Each structure stands twice: as C-alpha cells, then as structure tokens.
Amino acid sequence: MSGSPPTGPDANTGAKQIDVLELLSAILRHKALIVLCTLLSSAAVMFYSATKEPVFNAEGRVALDSGGFQSGFLSEVAVLSPVQPPESKEAEILGSRKLVRMVAAHPLSTDGPEFAQGLGIGLSIKVDDFDRYWPEASILRRFTGGSVPNGSLEMELLQPYTDPWTHRIELEFLAEGEVLARSSRIAEPETIRFDPNDTEPIVTMFGRRYKLMITGTLSGRKFGVTLRNLDATVGDLLSRLRIRETSRGSGVLQITYSDTSPSRAQRFVNRLAEMYVAYKHDRLAAQAGATEAFVSKEIERIQGELDAAEDEIVKYQEANETPVLPEVAKAIVEQQSSLTLELARLRLTIRAHELVAERLQDPEASLMSLAGAIELDPLLQSLFQALQKVDADAAELA
8 A cells, every 4th residue: 555745844854954964065075175265265355455556535525605796786787697606517617627637737837727827736746655555565564563654755746747658666765865766667777865854855866856755764665656647647636536515405515536645635635625716716806807897888888878968968958948858868867877876886895895904904993993984784783883882891991
C-alpha cells in the first residue's frame, strides 16, 4: 500500500535543512577564493584612497541688495531705474567665466576691465603640499606614528604664464635655503639656493621668477607646482565651483568651491565675492553716469523747446497784444520745472551727505548738527533729539 506525500508546515523541513547544509558546504569548499576576492577588494580600495587627490570645500555667501529709487521723477523713467535683477541672473554673473577669469588673472595683467586691475590672485600657479594633505603621506604617518608637518609653502609667479601647455615642477627642500627642482619638461633638475633667513625669497627656476612664501621649517619636505595657461585654469575653476541660492527668495547666494588646498580654496572664494562686489559697483556707477547724462541731455532739449516756445509767445503777444500762454508752452514750462527741481534735489542730497561725512570726521561735532545736515524721517529725528537730551543731562551731571 502506497502512502500519500506529507502535507502541512513541516512538509519542506528536510529540504530546507539540506539546502542550508549544501550552502555551507559550498562556502567551505571555495573559502580560499572568497578570502582572495576579499583581500583583492580591500587592496583596490586602499590603492584608490592612496592615489586619489584630497578635496577641501570652501563656502561663502553674498547678500544681494534690493535697494533703488522709490520716489521722485527718476522712478517714473523705467530705463533709468536700477531694478535688482532676479537671483538666478545674479547667480549666473557670480559664476560666469568672465568673473572667474578676472579672479584667476595675474595681478599684473591688464587684459581685464579697469575695476578688476590688481584684484586677480594669479591662479595659473598651483602648489600642492604632498606631505601634509595627500593620502600617501597620511597612510605612511598612520603606520609609522609620524606627526603632521607644520611648515607650509605658497608661491607667486612674478609674470603672467602665457605658455599653451601645462608645466609641472616638483620641489624638494634639501636643507634650509636649498631646493632641488625637477621639471616635467626639462630633463636636468636645478638646485636653487637662497637666504634661509628670508621668508619671502625671489628665485629663478627654469627661466621664470617666483616669490616663495615660506612658513616654518621645510627641510625634507616635497611640494608639487603646476603651471597652466589662463583658459585651462578658468575651465578647472568652473568645474569645481557651484553657485546656488540658500533658499528661494532669500536674496543670499552661496558659493561652494572644491580644491586640493584648503587655503587656496578659501582665498578663491573670498576674492570671487570681492570681485563680484567690485563688478556690481562698477555696473551701478555706469548706470548712475548714464542717468545723469540722460537727465542733463533732456534738460538741454527741453530748454531749447522752452526758448522756442517763449519766442512764439513773444511774437503772439506782439501780434495780438495779449499775454495768453498756449497750453503747449505751459506743459513745457511745467516739465522743465520738474526736471530742474529733481536735478537740484539730487545735487542737494549729494552735498548734504558729503557734509555729514565731513562732520563725522570731527569728534567735536554735535548730534543735532549732524541731524540738521540732512532731511531725516520723524523716527530718526526723535532719536537724535533723545540723544541730544542725554548729552545735555550728562553735561549737567559732570
């Protein structure tokens, strides 16, 4: 008599036990291969970590100014109103190739606009500290128990780099005041000597002059120097740069830049923000100059029309013996008066602020003399009066 196959939750218990046992048996049979794959994977990860360039991030923030003319005749002229562009447009300007190129340019370069002269920091030269930041040295210190070196080196190229190719130099400080330089393009190394007491010596290597900015003791240290043309430098900087708004509608742009040197990353972010401010001031100054030229031109034009209208009025009065003023002449007179008053108001405001700036230099200037120099709103006027009363009370107590 044949029985039926078992059913229920315990029906596959034997099969499951057999599968687990077979799995364990297979692992034990191939344990050598598994251990070998694990070791190879660990070695590959360690090799990648040891050869990967270090990356340091520097961040900065720029607050956008939304001020502008709020009232007066000029606010009605749309083409002259300094309306703040959207944040996205300002972010494009801040991260543009033009602005980054001005930052990366050599301080002696005269290719950029006038406001950017001398603001470039010469990023065509890049110095990497192999002994401090690079992974090979970190791994070696971990196994040997060594400490992080304290000395540092910065370099400045004393003339713009115009070669189309990249030039790499390895510097090895043999002793105080002696450096061995090896070039990627010149077979023979050069030995450079300088005064060890000079912290900013000027040296010549492979036909170019450099200024070394040395901090601490560099004996036995190695540094890598990379020279690139300006176009290659700008392309590399843009690939490491990110500009974004901190939050929608905040009016604050965040600059994030990555580099193999933390000091160079911080220097680039700071100078990029300074260059943006200088660019914005130059742009607003150009707009203000255009506004003044436009207003002056309009005044001259309307003055000519007014003179012509006055001649017509005189002729009309002589012909009809009646002092009637045409409507066109009235409109021209009103427009001329409005422009003249607006221009006078602008000049008086400028002079008043100049007077306040002059009085601020005088430590004996009273508060009310400063308050009376410009027109204040009631809140500021009451604040100045309260400060004057406090000064008077203090004088009586003294």
